[in-house]
Amino acid sequence: MISNLGPIAAALISWIVFNAIGRPLLKFLDLRTEVRRTTILYDNVHARWTKRDDVRVSASDDEDTTPNNIERLQEAEQQYRDLGSQVRAFADTQSPTCVILRWLGYDIRKAAAGLIGLSNTVNTYGKTRAFHKQTIDEALRFLG
Numbered sequence: 535m536i537s538n539l540g541p542i543a544a545a546l547i548s549w550i551v552f553n554a555i556g557r558p559l560l561k562f563l564d565l566r567t568e569v570r571r572t573t574i575l576y577d578n579v580h581a582r583w584t585k586r587d588d589v590r591v592s593a594s595d596d597e598d599t600t601p602n603n604i605e606r607l608q609e610a611e612q613q614y615r616d617l618g619s620q621v622r623a624f625a626d627t628q629s630p631t632c633v634i635l636r637w638l639g640y641d642i643r644k645a646a647a648g649l650i651g652l653s654n655t656v657n658t659y660g661k662t663r664a665f666h667k668q669t670i671d672e673a674l675r676f677l678g
Contacts, residue, residue: 557658558624558631562642565624566674569617569649574671576610576656579603611653618649644671 580603625632625642632642648669655663670676 555631555634558628562624562631562635564619566657568669570676571673572613572617576613579606579610579656581657581659583658584608585658593662596668614653614656618653620647622646639675641665641673645670648673
C-alpha cells in the first residue's frame with residue numbers, strides 16, 4: 535500500500551500544477567488569439583475624427599460617416615473594451631500564471647490598458663490610437 539503513495543502523490547501534484555498554472559495558461563493563449571483576431575478584424579475600420587494640433591476635427595470622408603462604418607466603430611469599441619476587461623480580470627485573478635507569462639515576455643496589465651485605451655480612441659485617428667495599438671502588440675508579443 536505504501537508503495538502506491540509515490541505515484542498517487544505525483545498524480546496529485548501534477549493535477550494541482552495543471553489546474554493552477556496549465557489551465558490558466560491555455561486560457562491566456564485563447565484570449566491572446568481572440569485579441570489578435572479582433573485587432574485584425576477591426577484594423578481597417580475608419581475613424582470619424584482626426585486630431586490636428588490636439589483638436590479633434592471630422593475626418594470628413596464619406597466612407598467614415600456611413601451607417602455601416604459607424605456600426606463597425608461601435609462594435610470595435612465594445613469588443614476592445616470587452617477584451618480589455620477580460621485581460622484585466624485575468625491579470626487580477628491569475629497571479630501565478632502572470633508571473634510565468636511575465637517571465638516569457640508578456641505584459642498582461644499593459645495589454646489590458648492598451649485594449650481599454652484603444653476602445654476609447656478607435657473613433658479618432660492620431661498618435662493616441664496608434665500608441666494603444668502598438669502597446670497591445672508589444673505587450674502580447676505580436677510581430678507585425
